[in-house]
Amino acid sequence: MQLNQALEIFMHGEIGIPSAENRSSRQQLAGLDILHSDDVWNQQRQIADEAIVQSHAPAEVLALLADYQPSVDHRITLVDRPTSEHAAYHAAGYRHSASEVLLARSLNNLPAPDPRYAVAQATTIADMEWLNTHDPAKRAWLTVTRLLEPRLRHSFIRLDAEVVARVRVCQVDPAHSYVTNLYTAPNYRRRGIAQALMIAVLQQAAALGECWSVLIASEAGLPLYQKLGYQPLATLTVFEPAEASE
Structure with a gap:
């Protein structure tokens, strides 16, 4: 790209x-x-x-x-x-x-899903309310409008009755999506949880026919995305x- x-x-x-x-x-x-x-x-x-x-x-x-x-x-x-x-x-x-x-990544040759963690997607009002209440960053990041928008996908991993990681994907057009709002609870970092969540959303994007994923990485987050195959562009x-x- x-x-x-x-x-x-x-x-x-x-x-x-x-x-x-x-x-x-x-x-x-x-x-x-x-x-x-x-x-x-x-x-x-x-x-x-x-x-x-x-x-x-x-x-x-x-x-x-x-x-x-x-x-x-x-x-x-x-x-x-x-x-x-x-x-x-x-x-x-x-x-x-x-x-x-x-960074950008082609959605070809994706890593295999991580069987250790189950990834869920918010689809109901109950999901939204529970996620906002248990958000690891203490943010009410979901609204009804965002929940019902088909071009937005909200995925998360739940452990110990808590949200330990979450992410949003915006489908910009049928072939391209933008990843944002990735966050992992501090006590659950360095366990491969964010990587498992990202692999799941990339697999979903590919299944929907998208071809490329784009995101912005902080200096701290860069190693994770490069490990997942994202290439730095600027x-x-x-x-x-x-x-x-x-």
């Missing part, structure tokens, strides 16, 4: 499926992609902006954002941009908040307003 195609899938996946609940959108300012998130998380509406920077110099990005007037909660994500540009963002009042990697360097950390 080429970088530009993976970026398109990432941006569609980040915006999510439009609904009365999810009013997120994407627009371009002089070729600069802006992802405007306007959605419900943890039972509260949250608004944020993200500028995806591929070819614009810092001065251009900062001028365009000044005209756009992003929300207080916003970020600038640099896609394979030189580190020499970082000083300009620091000088403008931003801090480096994260380093991430854009490094993403994220900047946020410095005052947001104060």
